[in-house]
Amino acid sequence: MTAVAPAVSAPIAAPAHAETILSVRDLRTQFFTRDGVVRAVDGVSFDLKRGETLCIVGESGCGKSVTALSILGLIPAGAGRIVGGSVRFEGTELTTLSEAEMRRIRGNRISMIFQEPMTSLNPVFTVGQQIAESVSIHQGLNRRQAWDRAIEMLSLVKIADPKRRAGEYPHQLSGGMRQRVMIAIALACNPQVLIADEPTTALDVTIQAQILNLMLELKDRLGTAIILITHDLGVVAETAQRVIVMYAGRKAEEAAVDELFRHPIHPYTRGLMASIPRRSAAGRRSQVRGRLQEITGIVPSLREEIPGCAFAPRCGFAVDRCTREQPPFEAHRPAHFAACWEAARVVGTPR
Amino acid sequence: MTAYIVRRLIATIPVMVVVALFVFFLLHLTPGDPAAVIAGDDASPAEIEGVRRKLGLDLPIWQQFGIYAWNLLQGDLGTSIFSNLPVLTLVKQRLEPTIVLALATLFVAVAFAIPMGVLAAWKARSFVDRLVMGFSVLGFAVPVFLFGYVLIYVFAIQLRWLPVQGYRPLAMGLDQTLRSIALPAFALGMTYMALIARITRASMLEVLSEDYIRTAHAKGVAQKSVLLRHALKNAAVPIVTVIGIGLALLISGVVITETVFNIPGLGRLTVDAILKRDYPIIQGLIILFAGAKVMVNLAIDLSYTFFDPRIRY
Numbered sequence: 001m002t003a004v005a006p007a008v009s010a011p012i013a014a015p016a017h018a019e020t021i022l023s024v025r026d027l028r029t030q031f032f033t034r035d036g037v038v039r040a041v042d043g044v045s046f047d048l049k050r051g052e053t054l055c056i057v058g059e060s061g062c063g064k065s066v067t068a069l070s071i072l073g074l075i076p077a078g079a080g081r082i083v084g085g086s087v088r089f090e091g092t093e094l095t096t097l098s099e100a101e102m103r104r105i106r107g108n109r110i111s112m113i114f115q116e117p118m119t120s121l122n123p124v125f126t127v128g129q130q131i132a133e134s135v136s137i138h139q140g141l142n143r144r145q146a147w148d149r150a151i152e153m154l155s156l157v158k159i160a161d162p163k164r165r166a167g168e169y170p171h172q173l174s175g176g177m178r179q180r181v182m183i184a185i186a187l188a189c190n191p192q193v194l195i196a197d198e199p200t201t202a203l204d205v206t207i208q209a210q211i212l213n214l215m216l217e218l219k220d221r222l223g224t225a226i227i228l229i230t231h232d233l234g235v236v237a238e239t240a241q242r243v244i245v246m247y248a249g250r251k252a253e254e255a256a257v258d259e260l261f262r263h264p265i266h267p268y269t270r271g272l273m274a275s276i277p278r279r280s281a282a283g284r285r286s287q288v289r290g291r292l293q294e295i296t297g298i299v300p301s302l303r304e305e306i307p308g309c310a311f312a313p314r315c316g317f318a319v320d321r322c323t324r325e326q327p328p329f330e331a332h333r334p335a336h337f338a339a340c341w342e343a344a345r346v347v348g349t350p351r
Numbered sequence: 352m353t354a355y356i357v358r359r360l361i362a363t364i365p366v367m368v369v370v371a372l373f374v375f376f377l378l379h380l381t382p383g384d385p386a387a388v389i390a391g392d393d394a395s396p397a398e399i400e401g402v403r404r405k406l407g408l409d410l411p412i413w414q415q416f417g418i419y420a421w422n423l424l425q426g427d428l429g430t431s432i433f434s435n436l437p438v439l440t441l442v443k444q445r446l447e448p449t450i451v452l453a454l455a456t457l458f459v460a461v462a463f464a465i466p467m468g469v470l471a472a473w474k475a476r477s478f479v480d481r482l483v484m485g486f487s488v489l490g491f492a493v494p495v496f497l498f499g500y501v502l503i504y505v506f507a508i509q510l511r512w513l514p515v516q517g518y519r520p521l522a523m524g525l526d527q528t529l530r531s532i533a534l535p536a537f538a539l540g541m542t543y544m545a546l547i548a549r550i551t552r553a554s555m556l557e558v559l560s561e562d563y564i565r566t567a568h569a570k571g572v573a574q575k576s577v578l579l580r581h582a583l584k585n586a587a588v589p590i591v592t593v594i595g596i597g598l599a600l601l602i603s604g605v606v607i608t609e610t611v612f613n614i615p616g617l618g619r620l621t622v623d624a625i626l627k628r629d630y631p632i633i634q635g636l637i638i639l640f641a642g643a644k645v646m647v648n649l650a651i652d653l654s655y656t657f658f659d660p661r662i663r664y
Contacts, residue, residue, distance in 0.1 A: 074568055099574075107570035114569075119562040124584045124659055134570050169660045185570060 018049035021192055021225055022071070022110075023088040029063075029070045031080035036303045040066040040080070042249035045329075048193065053219065053226045055240035055257070057233065057272070061299055063249035064229045068195045071227075072112055073102045090192070108138035111186035115198035117178035121170040127154070127181045128166030134188045153184035157214060176207035183215060190222055197229045212239055233276050237261060245269045248300050248310035251329055255336040265338035267346055268311045271295040274351070309339065317342045317349075355664035356653070363645045370641040371423060374634040375416050381630075388628060389432045428638065429631030431624075438635035441620060448518045449616035451528060452608065453601055455536035460543035461594065467544075468551020468590075469578055475556060483548060490545025495604055499538035499611040506534060516613040539608040543597040550593045554586035561585070587658040595651035599644050 029041040041063040048054050056064045069075050070082050073094060087094040089110065094102065106112075114120045122130060131153050132146035141149060147166070154162035157180040170178055179199060186194055196215065200208035216239060219226050228239055236243055236257065243260045245253040245268065253266040264270045274293035297314035300306060309315070312322035321341050329339040332347070340346060378385055386403035387394070394402075403409050407418060422429070428438035471483040507515040513534055519527040558564065559582055567581045609618035617636065624632035655662045 072569060074565065103571045103573060105571070106568070107572075112569040114562060114566065116562050120566045122563040122567070122581055122585070123661060125581075126660075133572065137571055137573075171661050182566075185566075 018052065020047045021050045021090060022048040022227075023086075024067070024071065025086045025088075027067065027070055027085035027087065028083045029066050029075060029080060030083050033303075038080075038302045039249050039305070040302060041070060042302075043085070044246070044249070044251055045085075046244055046251070046254070048225050048227060050192070051219070051223050051225055053216070053228060053239055053241045055228045055230060055236045055243045056246055057230055057236050057243060058246035058252075059231060059299060061302075062246045063302075064246050065197050066249075067246075068112065068197050068227065068229055071195065072106055072110060073097070073099075074106075074112075104138070107134050107186070107191075108189045109191050110193040110195065111189070111191040113179070113182045113186050113194065113196045113199045115201050117175050117182055117202060120182055121178055123170055126167050126169055127173065127178075127184075131166075131181070131185050131188050134185050138189045149188065150184075153188050154181070156187070156218070157181070157184045159184075175203055176211065179203060179207075179211050180214065183211075183218070187218060187222060187224065191224055193227065194219070194224045195227045195229070198231070199228070200235065201230070201232070208235075209238075215239075233272060245272070248306065249302055250310060251337075251339060252311065253336075253338040254329075255333075259333070259336050263333060263336065263347070264351075265332050265336065265343050265347055266311075266340050267315045267317050267342075268295070269338075270346070270351060271314075309341065317346050352656075352664055356649070359649050359652070363642075363649075366645055367638075367642065370638055371420060372416070374637050375419050377634065377637075378630050379412070381628075385630070423638070428635035431632050432629050433627055438631050441632060442617065442635065442639065445615060445617050445620045447520060447616075448614050449605055449609070449618060451518075451521070451532055452535055452539070452605060452614060452616060453598070455529075455532045456540045456543065456601060456604075457594070457598065459536045459540035460547055460597065463540075464544045464547035465551050465583075465590070467548040469555055469583060471548070471552040472555030472559060473574075473578055475552075480552075483552070487545040487549045490541045490548075493541065495538055495542065495607050496611050498541050499535070499608060502534045502538050503612075516611075518612075518614040518616070535608045535612040535614060538611070539601070539604045542604065543594075543601070546597060547590065547593055551586065551590050554589045555582055558582045558585045584658055588655055588662075591651055591654050591658065595647055598647045602640050602644075 025045045027041050027044045031038040031040055044067055058064050071087050075081055082095050128150040131150035135141050135149045136146040151162045151166050154165055159165050159177060159180055200211050240257045243257050244251055247268050253269045264273055277292060295314055300310050308323040308325055309327050312318040327339045327341045329337055331337050332343045386399050386408050390399045390402040407415055430437055431441060467483045471480040474480050503515055506513050514531050517531060519531040521528050567577045606618035606621055609616045610622060621636050
């Protein structure tokens with residue numbers, strides 16, 4: 001395998017020691033419905049470094065899950081497909097791989113965890129069988145070895161009494177335990193990349209922290225890079241090293257996590273942050289008024305081509321140009337990128 | 352589980368009592384004097400009275416039922432009016448061809464229908480799907496006897512691959528039996544094939560849209576294994592149910608098929624007994640078919656636990 005340098009310059013300079021493992025360039029995924037073409041992902045680019053945690057954040061329908069499914073080639077054929085762009089994993093272009101070659105990567109080198117632990121496990125097989133299946137497919141282990149590995153994985157994800165639990169069916173486990181099993185399946189083959197699509201959204205708040213901590217702990221232990229997809233800025237703050245904010249199938253902003261929270265540039269990012277309750281009594285205006293800010297307006301339909309900035313109709317800073325021309329995704333601060341014509345004016349306005 | 356089976360077996364008792372009652376009164380609901388029917392057209396009144404006394408038909412009706420039920424419990428299904436042979440003996444003679452035909456039919460139906468249904472669901476709304484569904488409509492629409500004659504014409508008369516009709520018992524060798532049963536099994540199996548293929552497709556379509564199928568793909572499971580391992584087992588309960596219903600429908604199908612292909616089985620015995628008004632045989636067969644149906648139902652219910660661990664008795 002030859003390491004190929006990304007065609008387009010990476011948005012954020014990689015630390016010298018960290019090598020880019022996954023590189024997405026100008027990814028476009030569309031769905032073909034009776035009412036027209038839905039541009040679910042409309043030109044998204046990003047890099048993922050070895051061992052890094054990257055959060056993709058945005059509202060429902062902003063294309064974050066479709067981005068994840070596109071990387072793994074799991075867009076249901078017939079419904080939609082990747083129409084452009086590239087996904088390079090360790091130098092291999094994934095979008096042109098055959099189905100059989102792609103299968104050797106899925107669940108092995110790149111794994112995925114889904115939002116719904118209640119329905120994401122097969123109800124008619126024991127959890128042990130479902131973990132063992134992964135390792136027997138990808139590592140050619142025999143039945144005995146695969147089963148031992150399944151039990152090992154169950155104890156790795158901190159399920160008590162793994163020997164007994166391995167023989168149980170999903171309906172005998174709680175939601176939190178099922179998500180642990182999903183993590184065990186995903187990590188069973190020591191993947192380089194783990195994509196977690198809203199892994200804690202369906203769980204109780206008390207369980208959420210446990211699952212996130214477990215993921216981060218295992219990431220450090222196994223050196224897996226994580227793409228964490230979420231709509232929850234709280235989760236982002238706790239887990240991410242780098243954040244991408246998505247809106248209407250495009251990237252709105254990208255920065256390291258501290259930088260993003262301290263100096264949000266894009267009005268959409270600012271809106272997201274204003275819409276979550278804060279504890280600090282620093283005397284910010286939203287606190288004084290005692291109300292949470294909402295982002296007025298609705299998410300645009302992705303059926304029509306959006307010539308300008310997709311957020312313009314809901315944006316308080318929007319000028320004429322915003323609805324006509326798509327803003328470039330460029331650096332407005334060191335290693336901090338946003339797609340906004342009026343960035344300077346936005347940054348100059350106190351939150 | 353064992354407790355459940357015992358409970359279910361006990362529950363069959365009232366069912367069988369009702370069947371026995373129905374079967375018993377069947378004889379008395381039919382027009383005419385049973386004794387006169389049995390004695391024959393040219394019997395004298397004295398002869399008719401003799402038959403009546405001999406068969407206990409002069410006793411009060413509840414007493415007759417008591418005797419009938421008592422005999423049933425001892426496995427005595429009565430005696431044929433015309434051949435004077437015990438019904439049980441007649442049934443035993445005719446049992447093999449019918450069981451072989453039923454099993455072969457079921458095998459043919461399931462072996463073709465499930466792959467067809469899985470394929471149709473996988474390639475939903477494609478040409479293959481439409482082909483399978485078209486075949487399914489045809490399978491329902493074409494009557495067994497018509498399809499049977501077409502098969503005989505093509506494979507037995509024109510191509511001469513298989514015998515036209517008749518049945519070779521297992522004692523003559525399995526290959527002989529299979530050759531003789533192939534066409535009837537296909538003729539009879541068409542309807543079930545259509546039925547099972549349709550349900551398999553519907554059930555698979557539903558399962559294939561489940562989240563855990565996406566999980567299987569994300570794990571790198573091969574398409575074949577996603578379909579046959581992950582999806583089919585989840586789709587099995589409705590399919591097995593329909594196979595069970597099919598077994599019940601098979602009873603009427605067997606009557607026609609055995610007639611078309613001249614197979615000396617229970618179906619033919621039924622037709623002959625009805626035409627000759629040989630009541631004890633009809634009664635015995637109804638009881639046997641009802642008992643078989645009850646047992647098939649139980650077997651189907653128990654098979655659910657094999658396919659779905661969430662079902663426990």
